[in-house]
Structure formats: C-alpha cells, structure tokens
Amino acid sequence: MLFNSLIFVVFFAAVLAAYWSMGSWPARKNLLLIASYIFYGAWNPPFALLLFATTALDFYLGARIAAAEAPAARKAWMLTSVTVNLSVLGFFKYGNFLLENFQALLGRAGVVYQPPHLDVFLPIGISFYVFHSLSYTLDIYRRVCEPTKSLRDFTLAVSFFPQLVAGPIVRAADFLPQLAAAPTPRPGRFGWGLMLMTLGLFEKVVLADTLVSGAADAVFGYGGPIQALDAWTGVLAFAAQIFFDFAGYSTCAIGAALCLGFNLKDNFRFPYAAVGFSDFWRRWHISLSTFLRDFLYIPLGGNRSGPARAAVNLMIVMFIGGLWHGAAWTFVVWGLIHGALLIVERILKALAGDATWTETFAVKLLLGLGTFAAVCFAWVFFRATDFATATRLTRAMAGVLPGGEAILGTREILQVGGVTAGLLLAHWTLRETSFEAVVERLPRWLIVGGWTLMLCAIILTQGSGNAFIYFQF
Numbered sequence: 001m002l003f004n005s006l007i008f009v010v011f012f013a014a015v016l017a018a019y020w021s022m023g024s025w026p027a028r029k030n031l032l033l034i035a036s037y038i039f040y041g042a043w044n045p046p047f048a049l050l051l052f053a054t055t056a057l058d059f060y061l062g063a064r065i066a067a068a069e070a071p072a073a074r075k076a077w078m079l080t081s082v083t084v085n086l087s088v089l090g091f092f093k094y095g096n097f098l099l100e101n102f103q104a105l106l107g108r109a110g111v112v113y114q115p116p117h118l119d120v121f122l123p124i125g126i127s128f129y130v131f132h133s134l135s136y137t138l139d140i141y142r143r144v145c146e147p148t149k150s151l152r153d154f155t156l157a158v159s160f161f162p163q164l165v166a167g168p169i170v171r172a173a174d175f176l177p178q179l180a181a182a183p184t185p186r187p188g189r190f191g192w193g194l195m196l197m198t199l200g201l202f203e204k205v206v207l208a209d210t211l212v213s214g215a216a217d218a219v220f221g222y223g224g225p226i227q228a229l230d231a232w233t234g235v236l237a238f239a240a241q242i243f244f245d246f247a248g249y250s251t252c253a254i255g256a257a258l259c260l261g262f263n264l265k266d267n268f269r270f271p272y273a274a275v276g277f278s279d280f281w282r283r284w285h286i287s288l289s290t291f292l293r294d295f296l297y298i299p300l301g302g303n304r305s306g307p308a309r310a311a312v313n314l315m316i317v318m319f320i321g322g323l324w325h326g327a328a329w330t331f332v333v334w335g336l337i338h339g340a341l342l343i344v345e346r347i348l349k350a351l352a353g354d355a356t357w358t359e360t361f362a363v364k365l366l367l368g369l370g371t372f373a374a375v376c377f378a379w380v381f382f383r384a385t386d387f388a389t390a391t392r393l394t395r396a397m398a399g400v401l402p403g404g405e406a407i408l409g410t411r412e413i414l415q416v417g418g419v420t421a422g423l424l425l426a427h428w429t430l431r432e433t434s435f436e437a438v439v440e441r442l443p444r445w446l447i448v449g450g451w452t453l454m455l456c457a458i459i460l461t462q463g464s465g466n467a468f469i470y471f472q473f
Contacts, residue, residue, distance in 0.1 A: 003197075003252045004205050011039070016259060025182035032156055032260070039161035040125075047123040054088055055158045057081075058133045062140045062147040062154075074141060081137035089130045092122055097327035125165030127324055131291055132158045136172035138295050145173035153179045162256035166249045168267040169287035175262070183261025192436075195451055196255030202454040203248030210461045211419050212237040212244070215412045219393070220383050227404040229413065231396035237416045238383045239376050240423055243272065246285070269434075272375075273427035275368045276349075277341045280375060288324070292317050307346070315339040325382070330390060334381040341374055365428075372424070 002008060015035045022028045041048040061081040068074045090098070099115040106112075136154065139145045148154050157175040219226065219234020226234075250267035257264045267287050274280035281289045297317045303310035315336065322335020352358050377394065384390035396404055430438060439447060 036159040036161040066147045078141040085134045094327045139173045162253040193255040193258030200248040200251030203244040206457045208241045208244035212240045225404045228399045230408045236420045270427040270431045273431035311343045337378045
C-alpha cells in the first residue's frame with residue numbers, strides 16, 4: 001500500500017474517521033495496531049507473522065534485560081536480541097550476497113563450489129522495523145528507557161504504519177511515552193499534518209517521479225559512453241530524485257502521524273546546504289545516522305581513544321551504513337567514500353584550527369558546494385547497478401571518457417538544471433531555520449495558495465505509481 005495511491009487515501013481516511021470517533025483510548029490503540037498490520041500485510045500477508053515474531057521476542061528479551069541484576073546476564077540477553085535480529089535481517093537481505101561472495105572467495109583459492117540459490121523474497125521495510133525493535137532492547141540495556149508491560153503498545157510502536165516500511169527509524173523510547181495517554185484533537189496539528197502529507201506527495205509524485213527520474217534512469221541505464229554534460233545531468237537528477245523521494249516519504253509519515261496525534265522526529269534538515277560531511281550526516285537520514293552513532297560509533301569508542309581509533313570507528317560505521325542500504329559492494333563503496341570524506345574533513349579541521357576565515361559566508365558557500373559535488377560523486381555508486389556503470393559514469397563526469405554520446409535532450413537538461421538550482425536555493429535559504437518556522441511567518445492566503453497548487457500538481461500529473469526508493473532497503 002503506497003502513500004501515492006488511491007487505496008491508501010481511502011484506507012487513511014477510514015482509519016482517521018474511526019480513530020477520532022472512538023472514545024476509548026485502548027480501543028483506538030487496538031484500531032491502530034490492526035490498521036498497521038493490514039497496511040503491512042497488504043504486500044505479503046505471511047511476512048506480517050515475521051514482523052510480529054521479532055517484535056514479540058524483543059518484548060520478552062527487553063523484560064529479561066531489565067530483570068537481570070548481574071551485568072553478564074544483562075549483556076547476554078542484549079546480545080541475544082542483537083544476534084536474532086541481525087540474523088533475521090542477514091538471512092532475508094544478505095543470504096544470497098554472502099553465498100555468492102563465499103563462492104568467489106573459494107574460486108580464488110581454486111575450489112569449485114556451487115552454492116544453492118536462496119529463493120527468498122525480501123520482506124518490505126525489514127531494515128527499518130528490525131531497527132525499530134532492536135532500539136528497544138538496546139535502550140533498555142543502556143538504561144535509557146524502562147520496559148513496557150504492554151505487548152500491544154510495543155507491537156504498535158514497532159509497526160505504526162506511517163513509519164513502518166521506510167522510516168523514519170522511530171525508537172521505542174520516543175514513541176512508547178506517547179501511548180500512555182490519548183492525544184487531544186487539535187485543529188492546528190491536524191491541518192499541519194495534512195499539509196505535510198501534501199508536501200511529501202508533491203515531492204514524490206511531481207518532483208521526483210515526474211521531473212527528474214527520467215533523466216536519472218536514462219543516464220544510469222545507458223550501456224555506452226556518454227558526454228560529461230549528460231553524465232552530470234543524470235547524477236544531479238538522481239541526487240534530486242533520492243532526496244525528494246525519501247524526504248517525501250518521511251514528510252508523509254510525519255504528517256500522517258500528526259493527524260493521529262503523534263510526533264515523529266524530523267529525518268531531513270536541508271542536507272544539500274551542508275557545509276562539510278559531518279554536517280551532511282546531521283541533516284541527511286537523521287534517524288539512521290543517530291542510530292549508528294548511539295548504538296555503534298559510541299560503543300566502539302567514538303573519538304575517545306585518539307584520532308587514529310576514531311578514524312577506524314568512522315570507517316566501520318560507514319561500512320555498516322553502506323551495507324545496511326543494500327546487499328551489493330557498490331553500497332559498501334558508497335559508505336566507505338563517505339567514511340573517507342569524514343576522516344579527511346577532520347584532518348582539515350584540525351589543520352585549520354580556530355581560523356576565523358573559515359566562518360565567512362563566502363568560504364561556507366564554497367565548502368558547501370564542494371560538499372554537494374562530493375556527495376553527488378558518491379551517489380554514482382549508490383545508484384549504479386555495478387562497478388562498470390559507476391566507473392563509466394565517473395570517467396564521463398571527469399571528461400576523460402572518449403567518444404561519449406549525447407543521450408539527453410535540451411529540455412531534460414534544462415529541467416534537471418532548474419530543479420537542482422531550486423533545490424539548492426531552497427536548502428541554502430532554509431538551512432538555519434525550519435520549514436515550520438517559515439510557514440508560521442507567511443500570510444494565510446499564500447499558504448492556502450501554495451497548498452492548492454501542490455494539490456493540483458499532484459492530481460494533474462497523477463504520477464507513475466512508483467514505489468518509494470527506500471522500500472527496497
């Protein structure tokens with residue numbers, strides 16, 4: 001069930017009407033739980049059982065962690081949760097990937113091995129809901145939150161349908177307190193939620209799917225050499241597409257949750273106006289970057305053991321972050337590129353020290369554009385299906401690929417250029433504020449006009465019905 005589908009509009013309207021018409025808070029939570037499992041089961045009903053099984057196990061293990069008094073016992077229960085969750089994720093998402101690489105490794109040693117192909121269907125959103133559930137046991141182990149006594153509440157926290165299949169990654173410690181008492185209906189919050197859902201759909205249907213996806217698909221799907229202008233246009237198109245697609249989903253999720261009375265944290269904060277790569281990861285996919293920081297980087301030692309160890313920790317975290325996105329070495333390379341860029345940034349910051357010239361707007365703008373260019377370079381490995389495609393594109397972008405062909409028309413190039421310019425302008429204008437703060441300062445007629453234009457654009461374009469990119473992760 002896609003946010004950009006008519007069936008979801010009907011589903012969400014029915015859930016909203018039933019939810020706010022009920023007087024009993026337990027009954028409303030039951031409704032949300034049933035609706036969440038219907039939402040998830042609409043793709044593949046049997047996998048709803050897997051979702052519940054992993055949730056119920058972590059509910060039990062969370063209680064055992066809290067009840068254990070000996071540190072060794074607490075750690076053992078926590079490691080059980082980590083092992084089971086990552087094993088489930090590893091089997092469904094990385095089973096064939098591991099077998100293929102094991103076969104290649106044996107082949108290099110002269111051993112012929114034909115592994116069985118695991119005909120396993122990847123459960124949609126498994127990377128997200130495994131982290132939703134795992135955050136609960138890890139936070140209990142860290143004594144950040146207490147275990148809930150309600151299996152229903154925890155199951156709802158993991159499966160809450162707005163954020164279930166593509167995030168944001170919502171930690172149980174943030175969501176469970178909101179289930180303690182019924183939210184009171186507030187017209188302003190409900191209207192703001194609907195506006196965010198409209199904005200998210202506009203980003204997905206109009207900007208991502210209609211204006212830039214065609215150029216990205218053409219460039220990344222072309223098998224021959226292409227000209228530098230076309231290569232850069234395709235990469236810029238994908239940079240815009242993945243932002244509008246993923247940020248659009250997160251915005252829809254946050255808006256839908258608000259309509260139901262719940263608050264989800266922002267997942268994006270104008271990342272293409274980032275000045276440096278650490279700033280980029282404070283603004284891009286915030287729920288994942290903070291998850292990896294709190295549950296991997298800091299436990300590994302963070303930057304407490306000196307710069308050399310911090311660099312190793314960064315590379316480990318970004319390796320895992322790349323692999324989390326997909327079972328392919330191209331994703332790993334994407335993560336390692338970001339890890340290397342983060343390390344280089346730390347070295348340059350140490351060399352610059354407290355130099356005041358680094359804080360001038362001109363320098364920040366130059367560094368920001370350099371950050372954006374490097375992020376776009378890394379996106380090549382994220383989007384390319386193999387290293388041959390990535391190598392061909394990066395060479396074309398550098399202008400060293402002879403005999404390149406022009407595969408994009410003038411209209412497509414101007415269209416992608418216009419969207420990219422508008423995206424960068426918006427991010428740089430808003431980088432020190434928030435979308436909410438800007439809307440609060442606007443006159444009502446302008447808000448209504450903009451909202452109407454977005455709705456009209458969504459209806460007129462209708463979209464292609466494409467799934468959100470992060471559904472595959």
